[in-house]
Amino acid sequence: VTEPNAGTDTSRIETKAERVGDGWRISGQKVWMTNAQNADKVLLLTRTQPRDPGRPFDGMTLFFVDLDRNNCDVREIEKLARSAVDSNEVFIDGLPATDDDIVGTPGSGFQHLIEALNPERIVVAFEAIGMGRAALKVGAEYASSRVVFGREIGRNQSVAHPLADALARLDAAELLAQRAASRYDQGLHCGREANSAKYLAASAAFDACDAALQTLGGYGFAKEYLVERWWREVRMFKLAPIAQQMVLNYLSERALGIPKSY
Numbered sequence: 001v002t003e004p005n006a007g008t009d010t011s012r013i014e015t016k017a018e019r020v021g022d023g024w025r026i027s028g029q030k031v032w033m034t035n036a037q038n039a040d041k042v043l044l045l046t047r048t049q050p051r052d053p054g055r056p057f058d059g060m061t062l063f064f065v066d067l068d069r070n071n072c073d074v075r076e077i078e079k080l081a082r083s084a085v086d087s088n089e090v091f092i093d094g095l096p097a098t099d100d101d102i103v104g105t106p107g108s109g110f111q112h113l114i115e116a117l118n119p120e121r122i123v124v125a126f127e128a129i130g131m132g133r134a135a136l137k138v139g140a141e142y143a144s145s146r147v148v149f150g151r152e153i154g155r156n157q158s159v160a161h162p163l164a165d166a167l168a169r170l171d172a173a174e175l176l177a178q179r180a181a182s183r184y185d186q187g188l189h190c191g192r193e194a195n196s197a198k199y200l201a202a203s204a205a206f207d208a209c210d211a212a213l214q215t216l217g218g219y220g221f222a223k224e225y226l227v228e229r230w231w232r233e234v235r236m237f238k239l240a241p242i243a244q245q246m247v248l249n250y251l252s253e254r255a256l257g258i259p260k261s262y
């Protein structure tokens with residue numbers, strides 16, 4: 001599903017399921033389907049009723065169906081990072097499904113899906129924080145050991161401070177991510193905390209990786225030190241699973257009550 005947060009135009013849900021006899025036929029396309037090269041099953045959000053502009057989140061249904069290659073053309077996307085798992089665009093033409101393949105209540109698929117998004121944001125926040133901390137460790141060690149012009153480069157505050165700044169912001173993001181996780185575990189609403197934690201973590205972690213890469217100088221580009229990989233990997237969290245701007249849309253609309261931009 002195209003990221004379904006506040007600000008999302010759900011007309012972009014481009015997969016439709018139509019009743020055919022006592023079953024369903026699904027057609028459409030989905031970009032950025034993770035692990036479709038290997039998957040036997042796919043969880044698909046489909047539109048099953050025409051879009052009502054007044055209730056755009058209604059009329060969608062979740063299906064958990066066989067990813068049958070006879071009806072699905074799966075094309076891998078070459079990408080910047082995250083090579084541990086494949087990403088794909090998938091073209092679906094008449095994929096058969098039954099009522100038993102429906103997850104939850106027909107027409108309420110979007111509402112079911114959204115329940116899973118906050119925990120995903122919390123997990124992503126911690127992933128980013130972990131990468132940021134790993135990069136800071138390498139950066140701090142290098143700053144403390146590399147000697148240029150007779151002294152360790154970390155003695156230059158222009159080298160040390162970006163690392164320290166990222167540490168402070170990673171610590172703050174982690175506290176908020178813990179608060180979001182605690183609220184989720186207690187069954188409390190955690191959209192504000194989960195979105196904010198992901199937003200702060202993605203930003204602080206990327207800056208941590210970037211500061212570490214800069215600290216390593218030329219070796220920042222060397223695969224041996226891993227920083228270049230974290231720098232690439234962590235960049236994704238500013239875009240996915242939700243773009244930073246969409247988090248700000250959510251916070252401005254839902255937490256601050258500012259009128260929507262669309």
Ligand SMILES: Cc1cc2nc3c(=O)[nH]c(=O)nc-3n(C[C@H](O)[C@H](O)[C@H](O)COP(=O)(O)OP(=O)(O)OC[C@H]3O[C@@H](n4cnc5c(N)ncnc54)[C@H](O)[C@@H]3O)c2cc1C
Pocket residue numbers: 001002003007031032033034079082087236239240241242243244245246249261
């Ligand atoms: C490696 C990777 C793996 C992924 N895996 C999955 C997956 O498994 N399943 C899945 O469903 N999706 C997946 N995605 C998709 C991901 O969730 C989306 O790419 C992401 O949510 C951004 O949506 P978009 O690409 O449609 O960008 P767009 O919505 O086209 O936005 C493009 C840019 O414009 C900005 N923008 C758009 N509208 C506004 C606005 N109103 N205000 C301010 N800025 C705006 C966005 O923030 C973004 O920077 C994956 C993406 C990547 C890169």
